[in-house]
Amino acid sequence: MPGPLAGIRVLDFTAVVSGPFATMFLADQGADVLKIEPIGGDSVRRSGAPLDKAGEFSALFISSNRGKRSLSIDMKSDAGREVLAKLVSRADVVVQNFRPGAMERLGLGPEELRARDPRLIYVSISGVGDTGPYVKKRVYDPIIQGLSGFADIQSQAVTNRPQMIRTIVADKTTSIFTAQAVSSALYAREKTGQGDHIQVAMLDVMLSYLWPEGMTQYTVVGAEPAEVGPNDRPDLVFKTSDGYITAGTLSDSEWQGFCRASGDPELAADARFATQRSRTVNATARIHKMGEYIAQRSTAEWLERLDANDVPCAPILRRGEIIANEQVVARKLIAEFDQPTVGRVRQPKPAARFERSEAEIGGPAPRVGEHSRDVLLDLGYSAGDIDRMIADKVVRVASSEGDASVSIK
Structure with a gap:
């Protein structure tokens, strides 16, 4: 059966992990997620060792973008903006994680788009929000770990030297908060007929996430400790x-x-x-x-x-032991499918299990521009129009044997 978000159209302007991971959850739950990529593709495609000859797929990209479609387009060109305007007019949700102000310069800011369609749900993901002295900082996961207290709570015993968590916890937690907020906004729209502009900042998310037990000493105003000693309690290993x-x-x-x-x-x-x-x-x-x-x-x-x-x-399992663990096997937590140009891959199944509208992996991650032609045809462009866009490098279309028109370095 279709997932609970079947029929919802999502335009995914995000890159790296915080946005793509969020929209992947929506795709798992049945939404039609169209990934809007630059001509060269999302940079995460080239993260780490390539898994295919064309260099289009990394493991991180597959694990953050499965089940989506891809339109590769020059968003700064006039023709590209025309295409995007048509897509936005059909969308239920727009998600972006550009630095503040970037979407406005492209004519795709929340005020402009929501003025055209008040039912649109527009999501802006950022590192530290759109106000404050850090607003222009380039932000990645370790920056948020440092600002939010996560590095401090991991401090070494005795020396009290802060340490980073060895996974991109801020990116991925922000994704979960974002996907939940989109679901709430869709529910509210059913009642009111109105969309919304949702702003999710990684710093805000991680403060909320850490607070319940990580900030107990600072919960009561006026009862803060004068000095916090080293984190000398050993872990439960x-x-x-x-x-x-x-x-x-x-x-x-x-x-x-x-x-x-x-x-x-x-x-x-x-x-x-x-x-x-x-x-x-x-x-x-x-x-x-x-x-x-x-x-x-x-x-x-x-x-x-x-x-x-x-x-x-x-x-305590080593990562190489997880797949064969008896509980993981009994729950059938890991799925396998064919990833074109890569081979057989593993992915965890969607964690939220719906009895009536089952969530499931919607398919492999897309190649760069794999669905460009289909998307443009659906918008009413002719084959000739599309060929001209490809020739003008406004649009990239993946060929059946690998796209040789654009080199990925």
Whole structure:
């Protein structure tokens, strides 16, 4: 069955990850997402080692753009602007993540487009918003990790040196917030008949994301700490005799279960860990003590003991072990499909599962301009018109054997 967003048309002017990942979620849920690319294609196509001879696909591009169509066009040309104006008139949602002011210079700003169509939902994704002293900064994920407190919360013990999270957490979290906001705006439009201009800044998103437990010391006004010491609490990574596991002992029942699993009757009598509050106050000592016991047995033995005593636990998987993990396999979380010019690829299935309107991967990621001709024909342009646009380098069309008209370096 079609996804819950079937019939919704999305124009995707975004590049890199924060925007493309968001619109990919909309495509998974049934929206028709048309990716608007420059003649050379989204720069992320060339991120890392190329997966195909033409250099059109990187793993990151496929994982952020599956299920979309691609129109490759010169947005600054008169003919290109005419095409885009026609596409906007048919769109339900426009998403862009250019630097502030760029879309306005192209005649594609939110005020202009929404004046033509009040039902249009226009989404602007930015690094730090459209006001403030940082507004002209070029922003990538590490910049937001630094500004939002994420690098601080990862600080090394003792030295208190900030550290980055080794994944583009700000980009991807912004994508999720954006996709959710688009769904809310579509629902509101059904009730009011009016679209909206949604602004999502990566900095805003990550402050919201970090706040619940990461900013507890700053939640009550007037009760802020005079000085915050190093983040000396160890993480919940425990080395066994042959690998690594994680385990949690927050509640009384979980701690008592761990004590039983340890086989040491004296551990339960330790006053430092007798209550939930005392275990929190003495967290460093508790975690080190757990580590001493866990190091004495194998991963398999500890998981069996902890599960038997209802203690939250899991093996810590290396990335190469995830695909074959028994839970991942049982849930059929990984899908495979053919990516033209690349071969067989893996992707995680959409995480939100709908009972009636199933979300699913809509197909492979598009080649640069793979759907340009079809899009233009649908807009009423003749074959001759399209050939002239291609000759004038207003539009790029992917050939069946690889597009040799534009070299990608």
